[in-house]
Amino acid sequence: MTEVSDNVLPGSLSDRERRIIGEAGLALFAGRLVLDAQPPIDDAVLAAVAERCAGPLPDPLVALWRTTFGGRLDYDLRTDLDGQDVPLSFAELFYPGSGGYHDLWGWIDHECELAGESRPDWSGLLVHLPIGGFEYLERVYVHTATGPDHGAVVCWRQGLPPGWELSTGDRAGRLAGDLRALFGRLVLDRDPWETQADTGAEMRDAVDELGSGGDPDARSAAAKLRRLVRATVLDWRGALDEGTLAAQRRLRRLALERAAADDDVALLARLVEVGCDPAEEVGSGLSPLEVALLQRSFAVVPWLLAQGVPVENSLRVGAHVVDLDLARDLLDRGAAVDASAVAGALENGDVEVVRLLCGAVRSDEDLARLGARLRTLAAEAVTAERAQRRASVLAELADRFTPDRRP
Structure with a gap:
């Protein structure tokens, strides 16, 4: 998706700059920065891993391990699984002795155990070698x-537990033709030097720390790394200016999400004008309307409603932030109300929103389980009201007895 050379402007890294980067626990592979970089693999360990596999270790994997045998990544990665565009956490590069859920040997043993249990005729050699992922939830393999x-x-990717509303089961899929191509798909949705983005913040901090000292070579190395990292930021604004945004799914979804989160009606209007759908699913399965509700973007919400966007899940997502008029409007437009929406409304400061949603939903077992919480909140409200009244009386008495100290 975004090919970036290790040799980025303003010039390639000198030998001393590379040494400084390595001493800082950083490494470069296929144009991407690896944090907490480990020493390169030695021949004995490489041979030991190869003995557990069904065929020779692919050259790109060997090249990665010859550069850094493990570490951490801090990029965004999305892929298509069963027709759905989903985020994938590729945060760890496994290595022996790592502090994750398992180290490399632990994951290899885990895969071998599963293969032996499910396939009695299994050869004992791994076709798919686990090389990274995120804890026990998501893993990346090389064939x-x-x-x-x-x-x-x-x-x-591990599915959600049975009984969850959005449970989809475990899923698997192809990411890339080889490891270098996969690294080329590691990008940043937002520039960590310009926004408070979660992804990329660790890279930003590591690069800034590298350049914070007095060594001019360290500062120049940091400047080059900063340029390399920022080259992976997805440029949806550039695509918008060029007129190509609507044809690029990931970029247009990023643009819609940013406009909704930033309460930017003008940007949303421009996106729709160039062909973007204001009802399209953006990040984490949310629509722009749902993003706007979560971010309290209350200028964008009525604009989106005027475009006729679907509202079915709006109260499930935003019952905790809507006012009474907006809650009524969403109900009139067909927003669904269930136990999750009522539970969200319990976090709303306006009790009339709770009353409205409770009146719009039929009782069921999930709602019955909310009864105890409603009674607890009611008791807390009574206690708070009494405490407020007591504080008011005490303050009044204090003013009467010591008028000269009245605030």
């Missing part, structure tokens, strides 16, 4: 068996 898929990168 090791000889053939057309050798070196391909695939992923596995």
